Amino acid sequence: MPELAEVEVTRRQLLPLLGLTVACAEKLSDKNLRLPLGKGDLGRLSGARLDAIDRRGKYLIWHFLGADGVPLEMVVHLGMSGKTLLDAADASPHDHLRWHWSQGATLTYRDVRRFGFVAVGDVGLGTEMTATMGPEPWDETWAAQVAAKAKKGSRSVKALLMDQSVAAGLGNIYVCEALFATGIHPETPAYKLKNKQIEALHEAVQGVLERAIAAGGSSIQDFKAAHGSPGYFQLELKVYGRAGEGCPACGEEIRAIKQQGRTTFFCARCQR
DNA sequence: TTTTTCACCTGCGCGC
DNA sequence: TGCGCGCAGGTGAAAA
Ligand SMILES: [Zn+2]
Numbered sequence: 001m002p003e004l005a006e007v008e009v010t011r012r013q014l015l016p017l018l019g020l021t022v023a024c025a026e027k028l029s030d031k032n033l034r035l036p037l038g039k040g041d042l043g044r045l046s047g048a049r050l051d052a053i054d055r056r057g058k059y060l061i062w063h064f065l066g067a068d069g070v071p072l073e074m075v076v077h078l079g080m081s082g083k084t085l086l087d088a089a090d091a092s093p094h095d096h097l098r099w100h101w102s103q104g105a106t107l108t109y110r111d112v113r114r115f116g117f118v119a120v121g122d123v124g125l126g127t128e129m130t131a132t133m134g135p136e137p138w139d140e141t142w143a144a145q146v147a148a149k150a151k152k153g154s155r156s157v158k159a160l161l162m163d164q165s166v167a168a169g170l171g172n173i174y175v176c177e178a179l180f181a182t183g184i185h186p187e188t189p190a191y192k193l194k195n196k197q198i199e200a201l202h203e204a205v206q207g208v209l210e211r212a213i214a215a216g217g218s219s220i221q222d223f224k225a226a227h228g229s230p231g232y233f234q235l236e237l238k239v240y241g242r243a244g245e246g247c248p249a250c251g252e253e254i255r256a257i258k259q260q261g262r263t264t265f266f267c268a269r270c271q272r
Numbered sequence: 273t274t275t276t277t278c279a280c281c282t283g284c285g286c287g288c
Numbered sequence: 289t290g291c292g293c294g295c296a297g298g299t300g301a302a303a304a
């Protein structure tokens with residue numbers, strides 16, 4: 001579910017945990033997440049103080065000072081249906097992990113489809129896990145880096161932007177929205193893009209993500225951020241999920257096609 | 273090598 | 289009402 005915007009909203013809602021210490025962390029389910037948690041991984045967090053939560057693409061990187069004085073990191077990826085709940089108001093069979101913090105706060109990791117994961121390791125784990133990731137949306141060299149990758153190969157601009165090693169954090173929703181905003185047909189071979197179009201894509205990506213973050217993310221089905229507050233950006237989506245509706249710019253019927261197994265929504269009149 | 277397809281997993285909505 | 293099918297924010301291994 002979560003793309004960069006939802007992960008960033010989640011990160012900001014977790015910041016009140018900074019400075020707190022983990023009393024204990026426990027598994028609530030027998031089922032493994034995408035990456036199985038190693039034996040003793042959760043135990044390493046006992047007594048650890050949380051000093052920072054960073055985001056890289058769709059990954060959250062938590063920096064702790066361990067009880068033994070050795071720094072450690074926890075990496076969280078929400079997959080398609082992962083959520084973090086502060087002081088969860090209810091319980092679910094899909095609650096997999098829970099952290100109990102000093103001062104009584106609890107954090108729950110809930111993930112119906114279990115495509116997400118939580119990993120614990122030494123300093124550098126987060127950097128390792130995101131080593132091949134492309135530039136962040138607010139990197140001023142984004143367009144240059146994307147243009148360099150666009151020129152190689154034959155893939156469509158949709159496939160290009162969905163590739164995390166090309167541009168960090170984009171997913172199906174915001175790629176569809178950015179392509180609509182720039183009037184670029186999603187099946188356009190990436191090598192045909194003019195530099196000016198890639199610069200326009202950069203602007204569009206930044207704009208759509210900034211507005212989505214300000215709105216609390218997009219709740220397509222049941223996305224709730226850390227406090228359980230829904231995101232309202234789905235109300236502002238121009239094409240994603242709107243097949244059959246009229247294009248907000250020209251009225252043409254919005255179409256849905258399949259690319260790389262994912263549905264792409266676009267306006268065939270506005271996007272060429 | 274690059275690109276596409278498939279598998280991972282659960283729940284929901286739709287058509288019959 | 290019930291069942292089968294297709295679909296969903298992502299990723300990476302396997303296949304092409
Ligand atoms: Zn249009």
